Amino acid sequence: MTLFRTAALGSALAILAGTTAMAGCGIGAGNVSIIANDFPAIHTIAEAAEACAGDGLTVTANMTKDHQTLNLPGLTSNPAQYSVAVIANSSIVPLMSDGLIRPLDDLIAQYAPNLPDQNKVTVDGKVMAIAFQANAQHLFYRSDMLEQAGVAPPTTYEEVLAAAEAIKSKGLMEYPLALNSGAGWNLGEEFINMYMGEGGALFEAGTANASIENPKAVAALEMLKNLTAYSNPDYLTFDSNATQALWESGNIALATLWGSRGGAILDAEGSTEDVVKSTVLAAAPTVGGGSIPASTLWWDGFTIATNISDEDAAASFQAMMAGMSDEVIKAHETDALWLSPAYTPTPASVGVIETVKAGAMPYPMLPYVGLLHTALGDNLAPFFQGSQTAEQALAAVTAAYTTAATEKGFLK
Numbered sequence: 512m513t514l515f516r517t518a519a520l521g522s523a524l525a526i527l528a529g530t531t532a533m534a535g536c537g538i539g540a541g542n543v544s545i546i547a548n549d550f551p552a553i554h555t556i557a558e559a560a561e562a563c564a565g566d567g568l569t570v571t572a573n574m575t576k577d578h579q580t581l582n583l584p585g586l587t588s589n590p591a592q593y594s595v596a597v598i599a600n601s602s603i604v605p606l607m608s609d610g611l612i613r614p615l616d617d618l619i620a621q622y623a624p625n626l627p628d629q630n631k632v633t634v635d636g637k638v639m640a641i642a643f644q645a646n647a648q649h650l651f652y653r654s655d656m657l658e659q660a661g662v663a664p665p666t667t668y669e670e671v672l673a674a675a676e677a678i679k680s681k682g683l684m685e686y687p688l689a690l691n692s693g694a695g696w697n698l699g700e701e702f703i704n705m706y707m708g709e710g711g712a713l714f715e716a717g718t719a720n721a722s723i724e725n726p727k728a729v730a731a732l733e734m735l736k737n738l739t740a741y742s743n744p745d746y747l748t749f750d751s752n753a754t755q756a757l758w759e760s761g762n763i764a765l766a767t768l769w770g771s772r773g774g775a776i777l778d779a780e781g782s783t784e785d786v787v788k789s790t791v792l793a794a795a796p797t798v799g800g801g802s803i804p805a806s807t808l809w810w811d812g813f814t815i816a817t818n819i820s821d822e823d824a825a826a827s828f829q830a831m832m833a834g835m836s837d838e839v840i841k842a843h844e845t846d847a848l849w850l851s852p853a854y855t856p857t858p859a860s861v862g863v864i865e866t867v868k869a870g871a872m873p874y875p876m877l878p879y880v881g882l883l884h885t886a887l888g889d890n891l892a893p894f895f896q897g898s899q900t901a902e903q904a905l906a907a908v909t910a911a912y913t914t915a916a917t918e919k920g921f922l923k
Contacts, residue, residue: 536833540567541826542819546582547597549574550751551775552644552811552847556597556834563830570830576750579696586611591816594827599811600874601881603632603640608878612639612814618828630850632812642812643835644847646771647871648691648704649806649862650796655789656764659683664791668705668734668798668805671765675741678764688741688765689754692895697750699888700807701767705731707872708798708805719879719921721912723887724905730799732894732901739895741765747892761786767795770866771811773859774845792862794869804866807874810850879921886912 543560547553557572564570573593575581579602585592586606596606606612614637619626632640650671652664660677663670671688678687691697703713711727714720739746743757755772757763759782768776770792779787795806813831815824833839837853848860856864874880886908894904916922 536563536568536829538563538568538826538829538833541569541823543568543570543595543823543827543830544593545570545572545574545595545597545813545831546578546585546593547572547574547595548578548811549576550769550771552771552843552849553597555839555843555846556643556813556831558834559836559839560830560834563833568826568830576752582606583609583611586816586818589818590820591818594816594819594823595831596814596816597811598640598814599646599809600876601884603812603814604876604878604881606814607634607639611817613817613824614639615641615815615828618815618825622825622829623832630812632810640812640814641831641835642810642850644771644811644849645863645867646769646809646811646848647804647806647863647866648700648767648769648795649804649866650793651758651766651768651773651776651862652791652793653764653786653789654791655785656683656687664793665765666794666796668708668738668796671796672737672741675738675765679741684762684764686741686743687763688738689746689749689757689763690735690738690742690767691749691751691754691769692735692739692742692746693749693753694747694892695888696884697888698747698891699884699886701735702728702731702887702891703874703884704767704795704806705734705798707807708795708801708803710799710801713875713880713883714877719877719916721883721909721916723883724902724909727799728905729901732891732904734798736895747895756781758782758790759786770860770863771847773862774843774847774857777859778845792858794862794865795871797869802870804869804871806866806871808867808871809874811847879916879919882915882919882921883908883912886915 561570582596616638630642631638662674662677665671665674675688709727709731715722795804798805840849840851840853845857845859848863890907893899
C-alpha cells in the first residue's frame with residue numbers, strides 16, 4: 512500500500528500545492544449525502560457543497576463525532592445511506608477492506624484531471640480518497656499564564672508538567688491542562704502519540720502481533736497519567752469539542768489539540784480578547800528524551816461509496832471538489848491547513864507545520880491498526896481510574912486486540 516507518503520505531506524506543507532478549483536458547480540442531477548466528523552474544515556466544505564444544490568441536485572450532510580460508528584453500516588446498505596464518507600488515515604482501511612468505497616481514478620480523469628498527486632491517497636495503484644487537509648495534535652499554550660508562572664514555553668512533556676505545576680502552585684488555575692483524553696478513540700490516540708514519541712513500535716516488525724507490553728509503553732501511560740493529574744477530574748470524557756470549550760472559556764493554559772481546531776480558537780468567537788491574544792500554537796512536545804514530537808501526522812479526505820449509482824457518484828465527487836475549490840479555501844484559510852495552491856499559511860497552521868518539520872511520524876496505515884486502536888481505547892481507562900497497573904492494562908489491551916485480530920484473520 513502506498514498511502515499519502517510522509518515525503519508527499521512534507522512537500523505539500525512546503526509548497527502548499529493542492530486541489531483543482533471548480534468554476535462554479537454545474538453538476539446536474541444527483542443525490543449527495545455526506546457523513547463526516549464535526550470540525551470546522553468539514554463544515555466549510557460541506558456548506559460549500561450544499562450551496563450547489565438545486566436543478567435536480569440534493570446535498571445533505573451529517574457531521575457528528577459518532578461518524579466512525581455510522582459510516583460502516585451506512586455504506587454497507589445497498590443503496591448506501593451516504594454517498595460520501597469523509598475519513599482519515601485510520602478510518603479508510605475498514606471501508607476499503609469491505610469494498611464499500613470505490614476507486615476514484617475515472618472521476619478524477621473526467622472532472623479533476625489536474626489534481627496533483629499529493630492530494631491522491633493511492634492504494635495498490637488506485638486512488639481511493641482525495642486528501643484536503645493535513646492535521647496533527649500539537650501544543651497550545653497561554654503565554655500570559657506562563658509568564659505569570661515564571662516558566663518558559665515548554666518543548667517537552669516533562670516541561671509541560673513543570674509548567675502545569677507552576678501555574679497550579681501559584682494559584683493561577685486549579686486545572687491548567689487538558690488533553691483529548693476521553694475513554695475510547697481519543698484515549699487510544701493519546702497513547703499512540705505518546706508511545707511513538709517514546710520510540711515505541713505498535714507491532715512486531717513484519718507481523719500483526721501487538722508490541723505494547725514493554726517499558727516504553729509503560730512510560731507513555733505514566734506520562735499521560737501525570738498529565739491528567741493537572742486536568743479536570745472529568746478528563747475521561749474529554750473530546751476535541753470539550754477541550755476547545757475549556758480553552759475558549761479561559762479555564763486552561765496548556766492543551767494538546769488538533770491543528771484543525773486552531774482557526775476556531777483564534778477567531779475570538781466564543782472566547783475573549785485576553786485568551787485569543789495570548790494563545791500560542793507550537794509543535795507537539797517530545798517525551799522521554801526523544802528527538803521527535805509525541806504526535807502522529809494525519810490527513811483528512813473524502814471517499815465515494817460503492818453502493819450508489821454512477822450518477823450519484825459523479826455528483827458527489829463534483830460537489831466535494833466544489834467544496835474544496837480555491838475560492839472556498841481563500842475565504843476560509845483559518846479553518847485548516849489546506850492542501851491547496853490557494854492556501855496561505857496562517858497563525859492557525861503554525862503548530863502543524865512545526866510538528867511536521869520536527870519529524871513527527873505518520874499514523875500507521877495498516878489494516879489491523881484500527882483493531883489495536885479500539886482495544887487501547889476500550890481498555891486503558893482502568894489504569895487511569897487506579898484499578899489496574901500499567902502492565903495489567905496493557906495486557907488487557909493485547910488480549911482484546913489478539914482476539915479481534917484473530918477473528919478478522921490477521922492472526923492465527
